[in-house]
Amino acid sequence: MTDQSGRVAVVTGAASGIGRACAEKFRRQGMRVIGIDLQRAQAWAGAEEDFLQLDVTDGPALKQALSNLPRIDVLVTAAGIAEAGPVHQLDEGAWNRVIDINLKGTYLAIKAVLDTMMSQRSGSIVTIASVEGVNGTEGGSAYNASKGGVVLLSKNVAIDYGRLGIRCNAICPGFIETPLFQGIMEAMPEFKADIERQVKLGRFGQPEEIASVAAFLASGESSYLTGQAIVVDGGYTAGHSHGLVELMGLV
Secondary structure, eight states: OOOOTTOEEEEESTTSHHHHHHHHHHHHTTOEEEEEESSOOTTOOSOGGGEEEOOTTOHHHHHHHHTTOSOOOEEEEOOOOOOOBOGGGOOHHHHHHHIIIIIIHHHHHHHHHHHHHHHHTOEEEEEEOOGGGTSOOTTBHHHHHHHHHHHHHHHHHHHHHGGGTEEEEEEEEOSBOSHHHHHHHHHOGGGHHHHHHHSTTSSOBOHHHHHHHHHHHHSGGGTTOOSOEEEESTTTTSOOOOSHHHHTTOO
8 A cells, every 4th residue: 555644635525425536545545635625524434533524625724724725635525415307407506506516616726725725836736626527427517517617727838837846736536436426317217227238347436446546646656647637437538338348259
């Protein structure tokens, strides 16, 4: 296991799902982890004062909460929500909520750590986007727009701050078994089997599998990697499946 002792990571959306898996992975590697979430984390394994119950859309609160940290080596922006609907059915309030939390919240979290990272001339920023930020899906207008924005924001951060030693990469998860995904599937169970069939590895992903990629991006092992959108989706976006693998006996 990579030893990250002495390093400090900030993780938004740390109460559950991918954010929690990242926080736990970093802590096992020896990092001090500052978790941020609007919801209270159950059985938070770190120091109680290292869990901050904050709204990622509140820029001044984020900035104030993180300004006293002696250093910030890693930021993971995992806070996010999903609301579905095509444009003509999606009300403006739903659009605003998704864009505010997923895209604006990512921008504000990055903004809150940049002064510290610039002063120490180092840092790795890992944003959590989505395969739906690189490919569209039916009824995903607001969510897809927000995650596509996260991908391009990440590339711009990589461009702007690379010469200060700050790297930024986006992870684009596929269908990962988080509370958010499980809630969506409960609302439309008739589509679950078809979605899973399109995943070339034949199963949905686990939060820990995304956390492993985040840990790589956070470490010196990825020191020459920046400005990338890394798809981690079990092959979902590799191409279409039409049942031929079964006919060829490849199952």
